[in-house]
Amino acid sequence: xxxxxxxxxxxxxxxxxxxxxxxxxxxxxxxxxxxxxxxxxxxxxxxxxxxxxxxxxxxxxxxxxxxxxxxxxxxxxxxxxxxxxxxxxxxxxxxxxxxxxxxxxxxxxxxxxxxxxxxxxxxxxxxxxxxxxxxxxxxxxxxxxxxxxxxxxxxxxxxxxxxxxxxxxxxxxxxxxxxxxxxxxxxxxxxxxxxxxxxxxxxxxxxxxxxxxxxxxxxxxxxxxxxxxxxxxxxxxxxxxxxxxxxxxxxxxxxxxxxxxxxxxxxxxxxxxxxxxxxxxxxxxxxxxxxxxxxxxxxxxxxxxxxxxxxxxxxxxx
Numbered sequence: 001x002x003x004x005x006x007x008x009x010x011x012x013x014x015x016x017x018x019x020x021x022x023x024x025x026x027x028x029x030x031x032x033x034x035x036x037x038x039x040x041x042x043x044x045x046x047x048x049x050x051x052x053x054x055x056x057x058x059x060x061x062x063x064x065x066x067x068x069x070x071x072x073x074x075x076x077x078x079x080x081x082x083x084x085x086x087x088x089x090x091x092x093x094x095x096x097x098x099x100x101x102x103x104x105x106x107x108x109x110x111x112x113x114x115x116x117x118x119x120x121x122x123x124x125x126x127x128x129x130x131x132x133x134x135x136x137x138x139x140x141x142x143x144x145x146x147x148x149x150x151x152x153x154x155x156x157x158x159x160x161x162x163x164x165x166x167x168x169x170x171x172x173x174x175x176x177x178x179x180x181x182x183x184x185x186x187x188x189x190x191x192x193x194x195x196x197x198x199x200x201x202x203x204x205x206x207x208x209x210x211x212x213x214x215x216x217x218x219x220x221x222x223x224x225x226x227x228x229x230x231x232x233x234x235x236x237x238x239x240x241x242x243x244x245x246x247x248x249x250x251x252x253x254x255x256x257x258x259x260x261x262x263x264x265x266x267x268x269x270x271x272x273x274x275x276x277x278x279x280x281x282x283x284x285x286x287x288x289x290x291x292x293x294x295x296x297x298x299x300x301x302x303x304x305x306x307x308x309x310x311x312x313x314x315x316x317x318x
Contacts, residue, residue, distance in 0.1 A: 004046055007082070009039040010075045013051065016040065017072045020061035047071060084292060097127045098300070101142070101150030103135045103216075104241050105261040106283060110151075110311045134216035142286060149287040149301060151308055153260075155220050155279035163290035169312040171280040172260040174221045175272035176209070178248050183269045186254070194274035200229035208253035210236040210244055218256060221279040226256050283312060 004010065015025045016036065026033040044051050051068035064072060107130075131138060131146075135153040142152065142164055151169075152159075159166040176183070176195060186203070187195065209230060212218040219237075226235065236253055238244050241261055248255035248268055258281035259270050285308055293301060 004043065006039070006042070007079075009043050010078060012036055012039045013043055013068075014072060014075050014079065016052065016062060017064055017068070020063065022062065043071070084290070097129050099129045099131055099147045100304070101131045101138045101147045101152055101286070103138055103151070103153060104132055105258065105281075106135075106151045106153060107132060108241075108263065109260050110308065134212065136217050136219060137215040139217075142288065145288055145290050147288060148291050148293070149285075149304065151283060151312075152286055153217055153258075153281050153283050155217050155282065157280075157282060159284055159286070161286075164286055164288050166284045166286045169283045169285060169309070171282045172258045173272035173280060174218070174225060174256065174258050174278065175270050177245070177255040177257050177262060177266075177268040177270050179251060179267070180269045182251055182254070183271055187271065194272045197225045197229055197273060197275050197278070200226070205234070208234050208236065209256055210238060210247045210253040211256040212241070212244060213237050213239050215239065217281070218258070221258075221281075222256055224279060225273050225275070285309070 012025060012029060015028055016022065019025060019028070022033050022036050026036045029036065040052060047067070049067035049071075050065050051071055053063045053065055131141060131150070133141070138147070138150075138152050139154065139161075141147050142161055145163065152166075158168070176186075178186070186207070187199075209226060211222045211226065222235075236247065238247070241257075244255050244257060245261075245266055245268060247253050249266070255268070257270075259272065260281055260283070262268055262270055285305060287301065
């Protein structure tokens with residue numbers, strides 16, 4: 001079995017593979033260029049294969065051989081495991097604070113379905129920090145690996161974030177919300193067929209709309225369903241769901257919202273967009289696989305997942 005004597009040599013190989021230059025690698029690592037060259041030669045001797053093609057100046061820089069590419073692929077995994085090990089060891093004996101993503105609309109949906117708390121936090125080991133930002137902002141936090149697990153919404157049918165496991169659960173339509181009389185006047189009394197985005201072109205200029213800002217995925221859905229047909233001067237942007245609904249209840253504007261954000265006591269009717277390719281409010285469960293979870297903590301994760309699956313599976317999009 002090949003023996004590699006120095007983790008630092010592996011780090012230098014990974015740097016060299018990234019910037020294709022002994023000089024740049026030495027500068028980045030704060031060592032001399034000969035030291036980088038010696039490190040690569042050590043690895044080649046220990047592994048028994050040439051790892052890089054050394055070209056003359058101006059010939060395109062350092063390139064990996066086939067063996068070198070295989071080695072670098074393994075090196076990246078090894079370095080990632082070492083980083084993960086350090087984080088796991090540092091957490092040993094500490095009280096873990098769980099960061100759980102729970103956007104306002106999904107939180108209200110789960111609480112409304114259960115008539116109780118939005119998640120069984122008493123089953124979790126350690127304190128809980130709820131990230132109650134909109135899904136637009138939460139997706140950014142997931143990409144930056146700042147949350148452990150939770151629920152999130154996206155207009156995408158599938159979510160692909162490195163080292164984050166996502167499971168699609170249920171989808172809700174976007175549409176317009178307003179009082180019964182206001183919507184009846186808007187569509188001429190016909191609610192059953194819904195609304196197409198092109199219908200917005202025929203509405204009077206006096207009709208106003210209100211939507212959520214970029215911290216929510218409503219902003220992305222509004223780009224294709226609302227802003228292509230309505231000038232910005234007729235669109236109000238707010239930063240929370242309750243204000244959105246209050247404006248609609250007051251008759252100031254029609255709310256652009258997902259049906260998942262409406263509850264029975266809101267006093268609002270909902271008119272969905274029925275365009276074939278209309279974006280949906282797609283709800284996912286997620287877990288950050290790069291964040292260490294000890295075996296004894298798996299029960300808390302399973303409790304949350306079982307609870308959320310049960311509640312979301314029981315929900316019926318309108």
